[in-house]
Amino acid sequence: MPQPSNDPLHGKTLEFILNELVDNVGWEHMGYLVPIRCFNNDPSIKSSLKFLRRTPWARKKVEEMYVERMHLFKIMTTPNSIHNINDSIMTVRELEPKVLWNHFADLNAVPRPSKKEERVIQFMLDFGNKLGLETTKDAIGNVVIKKPASSGMEDRKTVILQSHLDMVHQKNSDTDFDFDTQGIEMVVNGDWLEAVGTTLGADNGIGVATIMSVLSSDDIKHPAIEAMFTIDEETGMTGAKELDPSNFSGSILLNLDTEDDDELSIGCAGGIDTNTSYNCDLQDIESDSEVLELTIRGLIGGHSGMDIDKDRGNANKFMNRILYHLISTVPYQLISIDGGSLRNAIPRESTVFAAVKKDDLKRFDHEFKRIAATIQDEYNSLEKELVISLQSASSDATKAIANSDLLKIVNTIYSVHNGVYRMSPDIPGLVETSSSLARVVVENGKFTTQSLQRSSVESGKGDVANAVRGAFESMGCAVVQTGDYPGWQPNPDSEILEMMASLYREKFNEEPQIKACHAGLECGILSKHLPGVDMISFGPNIRAPHSPDEKCQISSVQKFWGYFLDALDRTPVQN
Structure with a gap:
């Protein structure tokens, strides 16, 4: 009886191998890993088969790429792996490079919200001390771990490796998570890791x-x-601002916080x-009114x-557009608004409670559906999961915002700039200046907002910040900019x-995007x-950061890891 073959390619045709690679890695990263024209220029199975069958060296590289990822494919296609969290964590630990993914799994087991980093700080201190490395914490809470050069690398420049410990904590409204x-x-989902x-x-x-x-x-x-682990990057960059520079002597800094691997x-x-x-004036909710919940x-x-x-749609601006339309068509009283969540995330959700006279409910419902349909039609091709809903709600509220203040709020939110303010005239495709209306809240008679203005030009940052300040001050708001x-x-x-760009061209046979x-x-x-200190930032493909849709591409992490290791190996010699 013939013995089973130990050859991982046994019984697998070249066409089968290509289809497996396309499904699990994708043409883009196949082209990174094996930079041949048929993977990078209008790729197809047919053209790749034709080239590989007559090019032995390229076929060998493709087969080697497949063998290296066979174990990963097996893990990714395990039945029900996406539905069982414990199995999923085990799956993450089996990804390559295992050392990196295991450290990531360990880190993600530690709660680490911004401004609450005590546990992850201790986690990093314990990590460094157990390795016997020089490990310290500065006054603000940044962790510094130092490791001598490996054998043969003692004549190279000292490199500072920097990343931040905290993470954005955002969840979907129907997710039960603390x-x-x-x-x-x-969970592993094909070539992507998700939460x-x-x-x-x-x-x-x-x-x-x-x-x-x-x-x-x-x-x-x-x-x-010199490893620099900073705190509170996501809500104020406190760790970077309060950094003790005396802890560092390196002349190169690699920041690993960019989200496109090219x-x-x-x-x-x-x-x-x-x-x-x-502070708004309040008035009694009118008798014979019903409380409604408006949701985006x-x-x-x-x-x-x-x-x-x-x-992308901004839930605060969408909801304000609805409230503005309703003011002009049917009377209602505003009880509360809760829109957005984090200062540095585009708001995905907003909820309003309003009181409407029972005689006006039918007209309110009609006008609500009309403006909701208009917004959904406008954004149908982009915001495919958008839901705008209206339903009856139970409420103990007896007070609502005075009509005069409701008008001020809605007009002001409408006038506040949101989105790109100016594109760079010098760097094609770069947003120079922007503003994002992140948070809108009306609660217990108090109206508050949070927004974040950004610019690569200091004067531009001041200009857009003043534009936002002026809009809110015009209605009488107290404005604090911090x-x-x-x-x-x-x-x-x-x-x-120069070194990193040259290395990228050599490894991937294409130009990096220098941005x-x-x-x-x-x-x-x-x-x-x-x-x-000479600084540069790079990293793997991460999509939808700061949102529950955040995901990280597994094959991109593999690409990034190999590039990172080669960059360390090519660290310039000390002068």
């Missing part, structure tokens, strides 16, 4: 796990490492928070910097940029503390 006590529940109804924490957990992998390794070639970031926007408040949910949301130019942080000025003559980004990377602040 960020303060629970670890993130992760169950919450943010994933790949921003910036993948960066943290990458640094942990170097610190814990005994076989990775690297220069002397991009090298050399600049970023600065930002400022605008918070407003206004299902918007894509996303990062209010990186995604601000994608024309958290001002600088942008990061690009240095196109950077030595580390400044419209987000608040810590490099802008760190460059003030560490003048003269």
